[in-house]
Amino acid sequence: MSGSELVFHTNPMSRGRIVRWMLEELGVEYRTVVQEYGTGMKSAEYLAVNPMGKVPALQHRGVVVTEAAAICAYLADAFPQAGLAPAPEDPLRGPYLRWMFFAAGPVEAAVTARALDRLPPAEKAGFVGYGSYEQAMDVLEQAAAAASPWLLGERFSAADVYVGSQVDFGLFFKSVPERPAFTAWAERLRAREAYRRARALDDALLPSTD
Structure with a gap:
């Protein structure tokens, strides 16, 4: 995984659907990794990404972000050209x-x-x-x-x-x-x-x- 690559850990029967929509609104490239319930999500490899053993999770620039709301907020700020978050000085x-x-x-x-x-x-x-x-x-x-x-x-x-x-x-x-x-x-x-x-x-x- 390159440092700038977006890696999206999800399952289609999860809140990962929220993050998928956010990624599609951004129009950026990302790689999807499907984590299965009870196996992939609880594997040692994935627990190193998210110790909670759940999805969604995002890896980007050496940073791990979990929780759907936090991921959406992070992505909006990380890709300001998409205009999906008001700037800090904006009253909105x-x-x-x-x-x-x-x-x-x-x-x-x-x-x-x-x-x-x-x-x-x-x-x-x-x-x-x-x-x-x-x-x-x-x-x-x-x-x-x-x-x-x-x-x-x-x-x-x-x-x-x-x-x-x-x-x-x-x-x-x-x-x-x-x-x-x-x-x-x-x-x-x-x-x-x-x-x-x-x-x-x-x-x-x-x-x-x-």
């Missing part, structure tokens, strides 16, 4: 980071807790960062409703990739309520050429059902 940098971290933190935690039937009782809501599942969804809906057409207005960004993926996946798996603001934003995202390319690439890697 604040909303960009806000929604990225909101989706990676409160939204992810609330959706997971609900799926596992581990939501806290109302009197304990203050102990968790998302408060309640309903509150997290209401705030996420505010962001989606304001996306005109994207989270940062006319400018598409890595926040649309990451936060939008949470909504897109959530609608498919019924972990996010089907509200007009969510479905409208998801439809706009699904119409993007990079989204479609990424989906086709990942679908082609799915195990055959024959």
